[in-house]
Amino acid sequence: MKFHMKTVSSALLACALIPASQGLMAQDKELVIGTNNWAENIAVANMWKILLEDEYGYDIELSNVSKNALYAAMSQGDIDISMEIWLPVTDKPFLEPYKDELQVHDAWYEGTGLGLVVPSYVEIDTIPELKENADQYEYQGSPSILGIDSGSAIAGLTDDAIEQYALPLSQVNSSGPAMMAALDGAYVNEEPIVVTLWSPHWAFAEYDLKYLEDPKGVYGVNETIYWFSRGDFSNDDPWLTEVLNAWKMDDDTLGGLMATIEEVGDPEEGAQQWIDNHRDIIDKWLAAGDKTN
Template identity: 70%
Template sequence: MKALSSVLLATGLITVGGLAQAQDKSLVVGTNNWAENIAVANMWKILLEEEHGYDIELSNIGKSVLYSGLSNGDFDLSFEIWLPTTDAPFLEPHRDEIDVHDVWYDGTGLGLVVPSYADIDSIDELRDQAGRYEYQGRPSILGIDSGSAIAGLTEDAIEAYELPLNQVNSSGPAMMAALDSAYQREEPIVVTLWSPHWAFAEYDLKYLEDPQGVYGDNESIHWMSRKGLANEDPWLASVLDAWKMDDDSLGGLMARIEKVGDPAEGAKAWIEDNHTLIDSWFDAAES
């Protein structure tokens, strides 16, 4: 046992629950401005700092910077990569330098979304109804930042369906503010959205059918890290591999944050009410 402890100390590891855990527990987590990404990043920051002694820095950056940063070691991990389609173009140039780990959410959605009161069901129909979907005087699709995967897919959809609309790119909060304003007035609006997202709990919305499959099929969300992190901290990797959420748990976390108005405070309040679920992740990792 003494010899094993010496080896673990020499390599910067200690044992916790039978798994090796890194002594240097400072981590930089790359995040982006998607609602679920903000939610889970703040949740894990609280769990790892307050209960397991980590020092977590959340760094909010663009999608392309996230992948290059993971590949060169500027970031240690990130909690969200959509596969096999949406984020594949971002991963491909760095595939040999980034480790993609287990799925924590299954069954995503992605596409163009309108309020359920809108008399339209398919992206095809936007071609003839474009004049109804004006924003600041022009037929428009409201989207998020131009570097996001969904923004690129929306440009593909505009071309594939020959839509006489422009994509207006802004931040996620700005897009949601425009959606809320239109929704309260029961005005037509089309936005780019994804599931999971708290908006589907707050508003009655529907995806427009995508007969050409531009936005792809349902996908899975994995967590990812710089190369070798799992070997350096197998305890952390095991816990994150055991982490699973569904529409109820993730939707509840995002809704709490939205209600409280602060990601850290909202995540802390949700954690206090969901220890049974959280304990199951840590128990599974340490069993």
């Protein structure tokens, strides 16, 4: 086969203009990311899918499975990475059977929260104060705590809180969107309301909220979110390992990402919009991979 020197020279010039880190990653690389239906999990998984596919030539599959299935599949090599493991308490039982086959990497979010939340404009600051001010927190004619589905962990903890603090309020269980709609309506009118919430959640980027102090520790302690992988992943992809280890988010950045997705109504479109508006943050994460080249 004959090649024209001009064609070859042009091709070489084009390759020379590609940054070294991106050039090394430009080859197709398949990656399965395990996900679940938590809002923050869907948000960050779609963010990384867009970044790695559009800018570094990866072929990403998002595999939405239950937690038990995720850990088992990753231990067998069918899932490469997952963006979210809560430690030291929440996800320890899922990790324990596979701790020799899986690797927990660096933290990307510190200080998770779980508990009863009120708008910052209300005057109470602790759960015991709800007992004295229950009449202010009426919902449909009865003092109430608005929660999510009755089978959730936070719903069970809220039942415990009502019992341990002897609160004269009932928990009203519904869907997450219904709870958030009630919060939005009360917030707009600056009315008292108490809901069950957790961090990270997009609500903290949209509203000025506060956790009620929990002196009995019913809702437990704050935890840390890490990313994790099959055991040999860091050897197979040292570049992405360094990049994900450099990845850090807080209530403002993660809450903003989730709020954008909520507003747009589509995880990929919302993540893309957030990426376009936060290149300075993202470029710092990506630059961490340069030292592996």
